Amino acid sequence: KNQVEQSPQSLIILEGKNCTLQCNYTVSPFSNLRWYKQDTGRGPVSLTIMTFSENTKSNGRYTATLDADTKQSSLHITASQLSDSASYICVVSAMNTGFQKLVFGTGTRLLVSP
Amino acid sequence: DTAVSQTPKYLVTQMGNDKSIKCEQNLGHDTMYWYKQDSKKFLKIMFSYNNKELIINETVPNRFSPKSPDKAHLNLHINSLELGDSAVYFCASSPSAVPFGYGYTFGSGTRLTVV
Numbered sequence: 738k739n740q741v742e743q744s745p746q747s748l749i750i751l752e753g754k755n756c757t758l759q760c761n762y763t764v765s766p767f768s769n770l771r772w773y774k775q776d777t778g779r780g781p782v783s784l785t786i787m788t789f790s791e792n793t794k795s796n797g798r799y800t801a802t803l804d805a806d807t808k809q810s811s812l813h814i815t816a817s818q819l820s821d822s823a824s825y826i827c828v829v830s831a832m833n834t835g836f837q838k839l840v841f842g843t844g845t846r847l848l849v850s851p
Numbered sequence: 852d853t854a855v856s857q858t859p860k861y862l863v864t865q866m867g868n869d870k871s872i873k874c875e876q877n878l879g880h881d882t883m884y885w886y887k888q889d890s891k892k893f894l895k896i897m898f899s900y901n902n903k904e905l906i907i908n909e910t911v912p913n914r915f916s917p918k919s920p921d922k923a924h925l926n927l928h929i930n931s932l933e934l935g936d937s938a939v940y941f942c943a944s945s946p947s948a949v950p951f952g953y954g955y956t957f958g959s960g961t962r963l964t965v966v
Contacts, residue, residue, distance in 0.1 A: 824892055
């Protein structure tokens with residue numbers, strides 16, 4: 738069964754600190770993995786997208802890693818800001834007869850406290 | 852602005868009513884989707900249309916009927932609304948047959964509350 742599990746479910750950190758969010762998946766056949774940021778009341782916005790051959794990808798203060806062997810990904814946020822408070826959703830894409838099937842994780846809710 | 856836009860942003864209605872949510876994208880994408888996000892913030896796909904043709908239809912009550920008049924629009928009509936339909940509904944679009952998924956864009960959501 739295709740599944741994406743994220744941890745922790747929620748996280749509170751102080752402004753300026755770093756944090757790492759985890760994503761484990763059992764999706765096949767694997768196409769790519771994405772991290773989305775969803776602000777309260779808004780739609781998800783893509784942060785990074787990684788294919789099978791990519792181990793790490795950065796987008797500003799966000800760095801995503803992918804270990805396709807262990808089927809794990811992480812999202813590291815450096816020098817957190819209050820605006821980083823949001824839900825972070827891991828999404829794994831499986832190719833299914835030419836079309837993508839996206840499997841969503843339940844997200845990690847991050848609160849950055851002043 | 853290039854975007855995926857949904858209307859209305861908020862919708863409060865009584866049980867048993869019929870309502871529609873509209874979605875439009877001006878990104879030139881061929882594929883559009885409807886997702887439902889429940890109270891636990893879990894996003895689940897409902898429908899996907901590629902060039903006005905239904906390609907994904909997950910297990911959704913037949914009270915939900917998508918309609919795509921052209922590839923830039925995908926509307927969602929819901930008949931006989933039930934309390935359990937309360938959720939946030941997201942429209943999204945992407946270029947068709949894109950194996951690596953670049954350009955997948957979500958709308959800002961429609962919060963439906965059934966009372």
